[in-house]
Amino acid sequence: MSPHTPLNPKTSSYEFFGPPGAFAITIGVPVLAYVLYFTCNESSGGCPPPIQSLYPSLAQAVSDPAFWWKLWDPKAFSIYYSWYAFCLVAWAVLPGDWVQGTQLRNGKYQQYKINAFSTCLMALGLSTGYVLRFGVESFTFFYDHWVGFVSAALSMSFFQGILWYALSFQEGKLLALGGNSGNWIYDFYIGRELNPTVGSLDIKSFNELRPGMILWLLIDMSMACAQATRLGGRITDSMILVILFQGLYIMDGLYNEPAVFTTIDIISDGFGFMLAVGDLLWVPFVYSLQARYLVFQSRDLGYAWSAVILAVNLLGYYIFRTSNNEKNEFRNGRNPKNLEYMTTEQGSKLLTSGWWGVSRHPNYMGDLLMGLAWSLPTGFDTPLTYFYVIYFAVLLIHRQRRDDERCQNKYGKDWDRYQKLVPYRIIPYVY
Incomplete structure (x- = not known):
């Protein structure tokens, strides 16, 4: 071929x-x-600012060939x-x-x-x-x-x-x-x-x-x-x-x-x-x-702070799992919650109620809440342990834009109509 x-x-x-x-x-x-x-290991002293903690490793990498063998x-x-x-x-x-x-x-x-x-x-x-x-x-x-x-x-x-x-x-x-x-x-x-x-x-x-x-x-x-x-x-x-x-x-x-x-x-x-x-x-x-x-x-952390972090994670998991279940059931021809949907000219059906009426990617919202809960137990001494949340937010926004572009090309005017019914991309009233 x-x-x-x-x-x-x-x-x-x-x-x-x-x-x-x-x-x-x-x-x-x-x-x-x-x-x-x-930049974040035991010898760095608790993840100080990246430039400060990375300098010794960079100096060794330049001056000592044995660094690379390690x-x-x-x-x-x-x-x-x-x-x-x-x-x-x-x-x-x-x-x-x-x-x-x-x-x-x-x-x-x-x-x-x-x-x-x-x-x-x-x-x-x-x-x-x-x-x-x-x-x-x-x-x-x-x-x-x-x-x-x-x-x-x-x-x-x-x-x-x-x-x-x-x-x-x-x-x-x-x-x-x-x-x-x-x-x-x-x-x-x-x-x-x-x-x-x-x-x-x-x-x-x-x-x-x-x-x-x-x-x-x-x-x-x-x-x-x-x-x-x-x-x-x-x-x-x-x-x-x-x-x-x-x-x-x-x-x-x-x-x-x-x-x-x-x-x-x-x-x-x-x-x-x-x-x-x-x-x-x-x-x-x-x-x-x-x-x-x-x-x-x-x-x-103690009981009180642990309970707060646990609540954040459970909320994120609930949104993540229930929204994904709604999507998977609907794609497999089931609609146990009698969710509302719109039908495109091609015959495809797009959910417009339930979690998928709240935003176009509610599962991403749950993902971000869970990611935050994973980082909170590390405290606030360094921003590096929150790298996942920041990175994942950028990744999910990129995925959302890719998905929107693909759907725009696939559905055309129907996608414009759908976006009016479900205006928020991930987080309601925020994005």
């Missing part, structure tokens, strides 16, 4: 400011993951790649239903095996057994070898980005509409092939939920073990809240695995370095910043 055909047309517009932006993000995301460690840790690499292999084996051997995705442009359907939740339970069971057998000090290796794990995940991200970009040129591949520009820098980053598949394994959905999401939970568990090792076997209420909140979010995503198959990542985006580094590096090693911080900056 030639690069540009009616089925695989040439990409007509760029995102992220085109190839220069794609190149900058390809370099910038890994660098930022390292920066968040070197980024590559054989133990961390062996554990990380063994973990990835475990996820592959678990996908293959654990039972699970097969779910059909949305129809592709070529008229076919991608099939997905549902067993991410059982994979997580197995990983948690084995890890818990290991801790009970060898003690909490035996499970601190994620904290002790942090930089090495970041480098291992980065190497896997580049490997997969390069591999699936190269294989996308094979005959018969269905390409992503946004990743067939002909510019290799941009297409490598954004993702050229829509659904890379090995046998019956869908690579994109596998990486979306398993190696990174479950590892995030195991990292949080390791941070709790590291804190317990320092505090004589106990962990603080702040660490408990962070693990509880993030664990609930992770387990909810894994349990509701079919819901991911209706997201833009799965439906529209190709699988390239953008999704690979996001799934494999960014999610487990950036989203766990609060738990890592609490290892060397332990704090007890």
Whole structure:
């Protein structure tokens, strides 16, 4: 199949400011993951301003070649790649239903095996057994070898980005509409092939939920073990809240695995370095910043402050879960709440009541409230532990704009009418 055909047309517009932006993000995301460690670690003295705390590492990087070798840790690499292999084996051997995705442009359907939740339970069971057998000090290796794990995940991200970009040129591949520009820098980053598949394994959905999401939970568990090792076997209420909140979010995503198959990542985006580094590096090693911080900056919150933070998270989770349930039920032909909707000229139905009448992306509002609750247990000594909330707000606004643009092109005048019925994008009366 030639690069540009009616089925695989040439990409007509760029995102992220085109190839220069794609190149900058390809370099910038890994660098930022390292920066968040070197500016916020035990030796930095509690995450002081980034310029102040980053200077010693920058000076060493320039003057000492051994600095770069320390980024590559054989133990961390062996554990990380063994973990990835475990996820592959678990996908293959654990039972699970097969779910059909949305129809592709070529008229076919991608099939997905549902067993991410059982994979997580197995990983948690084995890890818990290991801790009970060898003690909490035996499970601190994620904290002790942090930089090495970041480098291992980065190497896997580049490997997969390069591999699936190269294989996308094979005959018969269905390409992503946004990743067939002909510019290799941009297409490598954004993702050229829509659904890379090995046998019956869908690579994109596998990486979306398993190696990174479950590892995030195991990292949080390791941070709790590291804190317990320092505090004589106990962990603080702040660490408990962070693990509880993030664990609930992770387990909810894994349990509701079919819901991911209706997201833009799965439906529209190709699988390239953008999704690979996001799934494999960014999610487990950036989203766990609060738990890592609490290892060397332990704090007890008390009942009152803990209750306030718990209420913020529960509110966010309630909005996130109930709004997603409304959307998924409606897309599957069910409407148990008798929600109002409008019908487009194409026959599509758009919800205009319930949570989806409050804003066009109420689930994003819930996401942001939960992200805030994850950061509040760290206190207010440093803004770095609130990086997730700020980053995620930018990410969700970008996703919302992408989705609005896609719907505008798809529905035309009907989308204009819909926006009058549901004027708020994410947060009512704010945005």
